[in-house]
Amino acid sequence: MSDFEPTILVFACNWCSYAGADMAGVSRFQMPPNCRVVRVMCSARVRPEQVISALAQGIDGVLILGCHPGDCHYAEGNYHTRRRALMLERLLDTLGLERERFQVSWVSAAEGAKFAETIRAVVDEIRALGPNTLGRAADAG
Amino acid sequence: MARVRVGVFVCHCGSNIGGVVRVPEVVDYARELPLVRYAEDNLYTCSDAGLGSIKQMIAEHGLNRVVVASCTPRTHEELFRRNCEEAGLNRYLFEFVNLREHCSWIHLHEPDSATSKAKELVRLGVAKASRLAPLEMARAPVRPAALVIGGGVAGLAAAGSLGDQGFEVHLVEREQRLGGIAAGLWKLLPGDLEAAKLVSSLTRRVEDSERITVHLGSTVSSVSGFVGAFDVELATPEGPQTVEVGTVIVATGAKELEPLGLYRLGELDGVVTQLGLEQRFRDAEGLGGDVVVINCAGARGPEREYCGRLCCAVSIKNARHLRELDPSRRVTVLQRDVMAMGTLFEAEYRAAKKAGVRFVRYDPSRPPEILGDGRVNGVRVYHSVIGEERVLDASTVVLTTPLVGQDEAPELSKMLKVPLDGDGFFLEAHVKLRPVEFATDGVFIAGAARFPSNIRESVSQGKAAAAKAAAPMTAGEVAVEATTASTDQRLCSGCSNCERTCPFGAVSVEPDRDGRPVSSVNPVICKGCGACVPACPCGAIQQLGFTDSQIFAMVESLAHDREEAAG
Amino acid sequence: MRDELREIAAEFLARPDARCFIGWEELPGGQGTRPAVIADPGQVDRLTWTVGCHANPTKYLPRFRGKDGIVGVAVKGCDARGLRELIRARQVDRDKVFVVGVPCDGLEDEGELARRCYGCRYPEGFEYDVALGPMETPDLPERPPDDVDLASMSAEERRAFFEDELAKCIRCEACRRICYGCFCPRCIFESTDPLWSSRRAGKAEKLFYHAVRAFHLAGRCIGCDECAWVCPVGVRLDLLNRALRDGAAELFGHEGAGVIDQEPPLRTFSTDDPDPFAKGRP
Numbered sequence: 001m002s003d004f005e006p007t008i009l010v011f012a013c014n015w016c017s018y019a020g021a022d023m024a025g026v027s028r029f030q031m032p033p034n035c036r037v038v039r040v041m042c043s044a045r046v047r048p049e050q051v052i053s054a055l056a057q058g059i060d061g062v063l064i065l066g067c068h069p070g071d072c073h074y075a076e077g078n079y080h081t082r083r084r085a086l087m088l089e090r091l092l093d094t095l096g097l098e099r100e101r102f103q104v105s106w107v108s109a110a111e112g113a114k115f116a117e118t119i120r121a122v123v124d125e126i127r128a129l130g131p132n133t134l135g136r137a138a139d140a141g
Numbered sequence: 142m143a144r145v146r147v148g149v150f151v152c153h154c155g156s157n158i159g160g161v162v163r164v165p166e167v168v169d170y171a172r173e174l175p176l177v178r179y180a181e182d183n184l185y186t187c188s189d190a191g192l193g194s195i196k197q198m199i200a201e202h203g204l205n206r207v208v209v210a211s212c213t214p215r216t217h218e219e220l221f222r223r224n225c226e227e228a229g230l231n232r233y234l235f236e237f238v239n240l241r242e243h244c245s246w247i248h249l250h251e252p253d254s255a256t257s258k259a260k261e262l263v264r265l266g267v268a269k270a271s272r273l274a275p276l277e278m279a280r281a282p283v284r285p286a287a288l289v290i291g292g293g294v295a296g297l298a299a300a301g302s303l304g305d306q307g308f309e310v311h312l313v314e315r316e317q318r319l320g321g322i323a324a325g326l327w328k329l330l331p332g333d334l335e336a337a338k339l340v341s342s343l344t345r346r347v348e349d350s351e352r353i354t355v356h357l358g359s360t361v362s363s364v365s366g367f368v369g370a371f372d373v374e375l376a377t378p379e380g381p382q383t384v385e386v387g388t389v390i391v392a393t394g395a396k397e398l399e400p401l402g403l404y405r406l407g408e409l410d411g412v413v414t415q416l417g418l419e420q421r422f423r424d425a426e427g428l429g430g431d432v433v434v435i436n437c438a439g440a441r442g443p444e445r446e447y448c449g450r451l452c453c454a455v456s457i458k459n460a461r462h463l464r465e466l467d468p469s470r471r472v473t474v475l476q477r478d479v480m481a482m483g484t485l486f487e488a489e490y491r492a493a494k495k496a497g498v499r500f501v502r503y504d505p506s507r508p509p510e511i512l513g514d515g516r517v518n519g520v521r522v523y524h525s526v527i528g529e530e531r532v533l534d535a536s537t538v539v540l541t542t543p544l545v546g547q548d549e550a551p552e553l554s555k556m557l558k559v560p561l562d563g564d565g566f567f568l569e570a571h572v573k574l575r576p577v578e579f580a581t582d583g584v585f586i587a588g589a590a591r592f593p594s595n596i597r598e599s600v601s602q603g604k605a606a607a608a609k610a611a612a613p614m615t616a617g618e619v620a621v622e623a624t625t626a627s628t629d630q631r632l633c634s635g636c637s638n639c640e641r642t643c644p645f646g647a648v649s650v651e652p653d654r655d656g657r658p659v660s661s662v663n664p665v666i667c668k669g670c671g672a673c674v675p676a677c678p679c680g681a682i683q684q685l686g687f688t689d690s691q692i693f694a695m696v697e698s699l700a701h702d703r704e705e706a707a708g
Numbered sequence: 709m710r711d712e713l714r715e716i717a718a719e720f721l722a723r724p725d726a727r728c729f730i731g732w733e734e735l736p737g738g739q740g741t742r743p744a745v746i747a748d749p750g751q752v753d754r755l756t757w758t759v760g761c762h763a764n765p766t767k768y769l770p771r772f773r774g775k776d777g778i779v780g781v782a783v784k785g786c787d788a789r790g791l792r793e794l795i796r797a798r799q800v801d802r803d804k805v806f807v808v809g810v811p812c813d814g815l816e817d818e819g820e821l822a823r824r825c826y827g828c829r830y831p832e833g834f835e836y837d838v839a840l841g842p843m844e845t846p847d848l849p850e851r852p853p854d855d856v857d858l859a860s861m862s863a864e865e866r867r868a869f870f871e872d873e874l875a876k877c878i879r880c881e882a883c884r885r886i887c888y889g890c891f892c893p894r895c896i897f898e899s900t901d902p903l904w905s906s907r908r909a910g911k912a913e914k915l916f917y918h919a920v921r922a923f924h925l926a927g928r929c930i931g932c933d934e935c936a937w938v939c940p941v942g943v944r945l946d947l948l949n950r951a952l953r954d955g956a957a958e959l960f961g962h963e964g965a966g967v968i969d970q971e972p973p974l975r976t977f978s979t980d981d982p983d984p985f986a987k988g989r990p
Contacts, residue, residue, distance in 0.1 A: 007699065009696065009699055018213075019215060021243055022215060022243075025213075025241065025242025025243060025246040026242060026246070028247070029247060030247055030248065030250070031247045031248070033244075033248045033251055033254035033255060033258045036261060036262060036265065037239070037243050038265070038695055038696075040671060040687060040692075041624065041671055042670035042671055042672060044670055044672035045670065045671030045672065045684060045687055047674065047675040047689065048920075049675075049689075049916075049920050049923075050689075050692060050693065050696055052920055052923070053693070053904070053916060054696050056912040056915050056916040056919070057696075057697070057700035057701065058700055058912075059696075068986070069983060070979070073580065073670075074644055074670035074672065075560060075645075076644040076977070077644065077672045079977035079981065080642060080675075080676075082983060082985065083960065083974065083976075084675060084974060085985065086959050086960075086981065087926050087927075087955060087959070087973070087974060091922060091955075092919075093863065094858060094948060094952065095866065095867065095870050095915070095948070096863045096864065096865070096867025096869070096870060097867065098863075099863075105987075134911070134912055134915065135700065135912055631893065631894075633893070634799065634891055634892050635798045635799070636799070637797065638974075641971070641975045641976065655774065656774045657774055658798045676974070678892055678924040679892035679894065681893075689902050693902035693904070
């Protein structure tokens, strides 16, 4: 599928990664247009059910961005994010689902360049996996 | 309940958005979205014209949800929320979509994709907006009383300012006297002011004030409550005492590093720190003959990477004093860099050299060696500029060590729920924009407790912290952002995952009227992070403004309506 | 053991504050056992203890929360682990239960050691009100022979395996109804706002249901395999839940639900948790 372009859901935390995304924009770092950013106050707000739901319904990739562990605006939020994400990876792996469709990265407010690199890398990785065959279309009977 | 009527306002932002994204197409697309009753584009939605148009359209079209698709919420969210409020709409019925930093600016050469993406982002924003509910900010009363922890110069300046402004102040100091480190100093720059006089002018202002209660020999043993209502238990010589305050200022200062063993401190007589030297100046004895000063002792190295900031000035001042007290004394300062900043300290540096102080550069890879047995008698140093080893006579060696965090800082940090940085100093809310506040509301920081600071800086910060603390105390109440967590107790099993997850202790699980343990959130303590929400398998606890329903609607819209966004 | 259990139950039920006693009874026709809730001391001879007493009696304790009286309950080692977690989750008040420890050294399924009993671990330091014998982990092998070994399969093989398994699922949700760890007053799968998942037995819906339930149970599963036992179409749910249990052990050093007094892994964190996400940080 040479002209397949993935759709990627990105959760970004207000204080660090959303601000980092803004910084990337301000700096005019160009990125592929595959991502849709949903703002949350802290990456710890992201429920694994949302990630599983997104993947089960055919979204090609889900990326959670948060502050670097130790730097969370809410002191400990991203430690929870990290632990939940590790367990979620293990769940996806156990079910044999392409666990690379779920990614987590730590981006601070000053790291506009890192945000851009992360987006490019994730889009490339998920594009290479091909379209997510889960979702309503997958029910052939 | 009124039926949802969404208004969408798409901004050109001059040509920042409009030059890439085909804004009129996005408006046409928005108009067809479910529950959208009105859509328009604006040149600059944040301008008076744009804001006015929003208010007008809210009235004309009976809009009860507003979506603005423009730049980043981190700049204008407050502006648009207030604008909605002025139009009679609850400020939380507003949603921001980022089409600039997250779209036009990063896809400058892909107008088709950027336009597709913009449409989709607006669709997600409308999906969320249509599920927003009005929220009320909680208000907490603020007691007009402050606790100042630490009676050094920062604490004294803060307490004095607050007392002058008419607030009750409790100043807690663990020693039996006020003044902190400054009370142990001899003469200060500029102009060799007597430290004792400066300190006594600060203490007198505090002691004379009827509104300031000084608790000497006392420490803080526990803190409960939150901004506006902190209940603090003090351990005083007369026994435990509780004080009720509205704000807290941390001015606990720092302590001088005394690195026993480094340069044979503690091993040989005659090796002292700068504070030890100040004491000898005050006692007017024990200064001996030739003196070698070693700067950066225990700083700027592997165990402590930072620079002590004020120590160079201290070492320059004291070296000059040593020469002035006895011009026959040779005084050599071994240094790695001389950080004599600004006009004041640069002038002191020149004066010291003029007074005959010699400055020798050493390299940290070849640190000076202390010679002597029982008592110091010399220092061997590798003069890194000349490239030769020298032995200097010395009957006293003074180590210029940095200030380090207090031993009690970790305990205090937990009590107040404020963070420490990697070096054991307290960490402020924002290094540039909020330098004397903590992220935790109602708690402020001043002086060397934050980073090694000199008297001038500590006094300024003390006054600044007092000014910041005065604001909520003067207003008498604080409004708290309403995007806090809230539990639907009918759905709650009482499992307490939320209580255990909350970093701030805002959630508690208590028996309800029927004895069932259920969770409830204190909206004043809750900081709105949402970490509790994924911890609840029942979905009972939600974060208002970021509910599962709202976010789920966005995910579903992304998953199922993608085909519509194409083209 | 069976007679002692009946005696203890009779003694307990004679107390004025006793509400009922939960244990096991034989199914009619000798087809196995089921949980029994006995309120009348005259009925204690219904209680049984055999190598077929697989049900977890503690499952029924939360419904007595807040009610008057003490509830007696018989527990095997695995059941006691669940009880410890139920107490932690405030579903059971320890002061309102009378716990009788029944030392089980392995259940049987058609004459063979039950698959779930491999790798058995009793709780450490659990205080029973009465123990009918030493409540210690029996010496049983770690892994059943010839069973599906997910860890040795490739991701593709695992995907195919679970696709086949979940294809059988009819969304009856008996698995969650029997699980000791599922006690939400309203399960999110019954929620209509958000409508997390419709009741449709489609591929996406089933995947979502089982993945989310496994996640909610991660680190809390006691390995009783009741979910697999009750499934009318024989989906190997035990394998999914145990895989996450192993994950919790490997990733976070979790000892296993209820084995020691340890916080469930998703309720806490360590600043030393592994961090494969921190690539490229200077």
